[in-house]
Amino acid sequence: MVSLRIRSETPDISAYPDLVVMMLGMRAQNLRGALTILRIGGPIDKAGANWPDGLLRYENRILFQIFPLHAGMRWYWRDLKSMEMWSRSDPHKTWWAKFIQNPEGTEFWHETYHMRGGMQGVYLNMRKSYGFSSFLPMAPTAGTIRSRLETESIAGRLPGTEQPDHRSS
Numbered sequence: 001m002v003s004l005r006i007r008s009e010t011p012d013i014s015a016y017p018d019l020v021v022m023m024l025g026m027r028a029q030n031l032r033g034a035l036t037i038l039r040i041g042g043p044i045d046k047a048g049a050n051w052p053d054g055l056l057r058y059e060n061r062i063l064f065q066i067f068p069l070h071a072g073m074r075w076y077w078r079d080l081k082s083m084e085m086w087s088r089s090d091p092h093k094t095w096w097a098k099f100i101q102n103p104e105g106t107e108f109w110h111e112t113y114h115m116r117g118g119m120q121g122v123y124l125n126m127r128k129s130y131g132f133s134s135f136l137p138m139a140p141t142a143g144t145i146r147s148r149l150e151t152e153s154i155a156g157r158l159p160g161t162e163q164p165d166h167r168s169s
Helices: 031-049 080-087 092-101 145-151
Strands: 020-028 055-065 070-077 106-114 119-124
Touching (some): 020 080, 031 055, 031 106
Antiparallel strands (some): 020 070, 055 070, 106 119
């Protein structure tokens, strides 16, 4: 009998105490949606290849399901501030504004996982539960990622969300 050696490793993430992992996916509702997903792959690759400040790694074209087509990406960010700065700049800002107006036959989900605590998800036009929405109660989306995290009472644990201490000494 041949003995196989399994190599097991774990990352040392201590250099990135504010790490944020962003995952998102698009699922086609119809042929138009499948074409939208295929068309958007190139621009998403280009956005990652431009290495915006704070982006540590990008993994695009993750295939979740063949039919209906459901593809996504996972991006690793140094911190929430970097991810937010990128999301508020072009090309993401323009793409997002356009997408909100017309999702072109797709469903969309987005989840973030924060090293310092907190997780968040947004789901647009999802016909079927996915991720957090498959086991957590849902509410209408309001505000930014940071404002939602602050609302969830984790302010002070994420860099840049610290609240000033107004207590008198």
